[in-house]
Amino acid sequence: MTSGTARVRVRYAETDRMGVVYYANYLVWFEVGRAEWMRALGTTYRALEAEGVQLPVIEARCQYLRPGRYDDDLEIRVEARLLSPARVRFDYQVMRPADHARLAAGHTEHAVTNTAGRPRRLPGPVRSLFE
Amino acid sequence: MTSGTARVRVRYAETDRMGVVYYANYLVWFEVGRAEWMRALGTTYRALEAEGVQLPVIEARCQYLRPGRYDDDLEIRVEARLLSPARVRFDYQVMRPADHARLAAGHTEHAVTNTAGRPRRLPGPVRSLFE
Amino acid sequence: MTSGTARVRVRYAETDRMGVVYYANYLVWFEVGRAEWMRALGTTYRALEAEGVQLPVIEARCQYLRPGRYDDDLEIRVEARLLSPARVRFDYQVMRPADHARLAAGHTEHAVTNTAGRPRRLPGPVRSLFE
C-alpha cells in the first residue's frame, strides 16, 4: 500500500442549488487524487495509457459526512492497493484543513485492461507503485 | 417499496477520452432516475423542496458492469424504500434496451432534512410515496 | 438552413449555489440540440463519426437572458447553416415553454475534420442536411 494527497479548490460549477457541492463531483476529485498519487511516485496516468494500460473503474462508493462549500480548499488523501495482478483499489478521504473536517470517504476499484478494454496484468514498474 | 423508470440519452459531454461514459455521470443519472420516479407518482422533488424538505445524499455506490457509449439510449430503473422516518434509499439499474445490457447498478441513501440542513421526518404524503 | 428542436429537463447537477443553472451547461444543451436536429433529419452524429467525420467546435457564444431553474422543462431551438464546405454553424435559442420565456441565445461554429483532426469537406449527404 502506498499513499498520497492532492488539493482541490471547490469551483462554483461544482456546487448545486442546495448551496453545497453536488455529490457526483467527489468522484471527480477521487480521480484527481489518484492522478496526483501517481505523479508523486514519478509517473502519470497519461504515461500509463500511452503504454497501453487503462484502469477503468468497476466500482465506486462514497460516504458524505459533511457538506463541502464553494471555494473550500480541500485535501484528497489517497491510499492505493493491489488487489490482484489485474485489479487495484484506491481509498480516499476528502478533508477540509481549515476546520479539520472530514467531508467524505470512499473508494474505487479498477480493472487493468489494454486500450481495447481486454483484461491484462499491470506492468511490473507500475505494479511496484502499489507496493 | 415503489419503483419507476427514466430515460437518458448519453451526451458527448458525458463521455471521456477512453471513448465511454465517465464514471461520475452515472450518479447524475441516478438523480434523474429518482426525480422521474417522484414525478410519475404525482409530485416533484422541486415541490418537495418548496415545502421545506431536502434529501441530501449521505452514501452513493455504483458498480460498473459494461461501458456506456455516446448517444446510447438508456433506461434508469429505480426502486425507492423508506429506511426510517428520516432516511430513504434508492436502488438503481442502468439498462441499455437496444442490446438488453445492464451497464451499471447502484444505490444512494439520503437523509431527510429541512432547508437549514437539520434532520426532520418526511411529511406523511411524501412518506406514502415510498410504501 | 434547416432547423429542429430538442427538450431538456434541468438536472440538479446543472444548478449552482446561486440557485440557477450554471452558465457552462447551456453549451452542453446546445450539443443536445444539434444532436437531436441531426436525428430528426434521419442520421446521427454518432453515425457521422463512424464515417470518419468530426465537427469540433471552433467558437461558441451564449447570451444569458433569464435564469433557468431546477426541473424546468426547456426547449432548445436549433438552426443549422453551411458556412463553407468545411465549416458549419448552429444558432440556438433556449426557451421555457411554461412561461414563454427565452432563457438564452447563442451559436457555435464547427470545423469539419477527419478523425485525425485534419480539415476535410462534409460528405454530400451530410451537406444536404444543412440546405
Add this chain to the structure above:
Amino acid sequence: MTSGTARVRVRYAETDRMGVVYYANYLVWFEVGRAEWMRALGTTYRALEAEGVQLPVIEARCQYLRPGRYDDDLEIRVEARLLSPARVRFDYQVMRPADHARLAAGHTEHAVTNTAGRPRRLPGPVRSLFE
C-alpha cells in the same frame, strides 16, 4: 484594467471521446480564472457574495484554437475591466506553457446584482479591483 492568472490541470472528466477537452469546460476554467484573479487582489468571490453582491454571467464567448488534452497543465490569463458601475467584463486566454500554445481565448460579461438578482452597483472597494 487589472490582470491575473490561474493554473488548472486537465481532468479525465473534462475530456470527451474525441480525446480532447470538451468545449464547455473552458467556461468552467474561466470561472476558476476570475476567482483566482480576485484572490490575488486580496479578496474572494465568496466574500463578495457574503456581502450581498453577485456577478451573474450575461454573456460568454470562447474561440477554440488548439485542443487541450488530458493532464495538460494550463495557465488561465485573466484581464478584468469595469464596463459601467453595474457591469464588468473579463477577457481570458488559456495557455499551455509546455509548448507555448494558446488553446483558447474568450470573454465573459457580468451584471452586478444583489442576492435577490436585482441590479445594484459594485461596492467601492470591489470596484477598485477593476481599476
